[in-house]
Amino acid sequence: MNKLNIVILAAGKGTRMHSDTPKVLHKIGAKPILAHVIDCAKKLDASRIIVVYGYGGAEVRAAINDEKVIWVNQEHQNGTGHAVQQAIAHLEADAKTLILLGDVPLVDADACKKLVDLAATQMAILSFHKTDPTGYGRILRDPSGSVTAIVEHKDASVEQRAIAEVNTGIMALPNVHLIPWLAQLNNDNAQGEFYLTDIVKIAAQQGVAVVAEITDDEWSVTGINSKQDLAKIERIYQTRIAQKLLEQGVTLKDSARIDVRGTLKCGRDVEIDVNCVFEGDVSLGDNVKIASNCVIKNAHIAAGTLIAAFTHIEDVQIGEDCHIGPYARLRPGTVLAAQAHVGNFVELKNSQVDKGSKINHLSYVGDTTVGKNVNIGAGTITCNYDGVNKYRTIIEDDVFIGSDTQLVAPITIGQGATIAAGSTITRDAPANQLTFCRAKEQKSIAAWKRPSKLTK
Ligand code: UD1
Ligand code: CA
16 A cells, blocks of 8 residues: 555635735745645655645635646635545545645655655654644543544643644545545534544544654644744745755855745855845856845856845856856846956846956946957946837947947947947947047037026
8 A cells, every 4th residue: 555645735714814815825935835835745756636725716726836736625614624525536545645734834755754654554643742732733642652532722621731742733544544534523613613633533443543753843843824923934944945055065154144035056165145035046156156135036157156245136147257246237138158247237138248258337238249358338338229129239259348338229349349438329330440429529618617606
């Protein structure tokens, strides 16, 4: 009996989030809480993953458009047992089922695997010790230590409420037991709900052993019910990513001041200063250094490159040994070859910059192809947009663009050309020549006086 079904309970509303967004769509590390749980489930080699959804159903389905899971609608949220009942049609008779909660994003695949292994013929539940167990189901054991039942907080006696061992909600058992036991549940309790936890008592009564695996990783079983929980778990999640980066040899100036909202791959001897945010897929080559306060999204940055402070990068590829920033903005479609320099207050968009070229100060370069060893002076602007259409600018190898120049696209600046400072260039500039376009004369008015302040 190796087959595994996984049922993820995700129908609850999450009233305490005080939000119009269904609880399971709130994000940890920029990924919906429920998507974290589904990712865990996918590590477990299950033949079926069934998500029971309900509140905000259409929104949940649209946000997590996952064809690999079976979606089951629980129209009325009549309890966790009722939720699993909705999935019965999809449970395989010869499989076992693992129950996961859709609001527990840090759920640990190894702990789940252990639980599943324990549930060959018996039932296995995951429990933990809570200093303040208020609200949780308590694990009842007989004098020999065997688990006999779970009693929900609202149904528990004063003595039972003193029990610190609580139910995580995560459990595993063979379907030959689960399916008939689900049919025996009733809602005769304080909340008028069909409690999944009541199957523990049924198991004990029928002589099926129930083992409780106690975890000491509380965060991996903590559900999110409020914005406080969301903020707390986000920090734990980020702390764990930071610890992994440190283990891999990445230098973090402050492991509490980095946020990874996606995946961050790092080579050897990478250094990351404080307050950097990495989003989507980011990879950093060997010896890359990221200074403080950078936001980097979907980017590959090759070995030896230095990103100075306050730089924003999105959908960009950067070659080896480049120097970017401070205060640079690299927008989607930008590709920099090795040894490119992009300095302060430079915006690049959908532009390719070849080896060794420099755009060091106060420029906008959009829809542009820049050749090798080009120097683009301060205050250069590619005028790529006529209000309706976008046009490309081609700047060939070894070009020198003087400061405060406008290049009105479409336009090509030929190889080795020099453009004089202060020019507005509207036609192609020939290779190897000086091209300028300024006001005709420079005048000086000898008799001119600065205005003086008017007296009343
Ligand atoms: C449940 C357990 C409790 C355990 C606690 C751990 C039961 C009866 N109680 O209590 O023993 O200590 O979790 O957090 O199982 N859900 C549905 N449909 C429903 C009701 C709930 O899908 O009709 C989902 C929720 O979205 C949530 C999960 O099931 O993801 C747990 O539901 P919740 O209401 O949080 O259960 P608790 O009362 O906290
Ligand atoms: Ca809960």
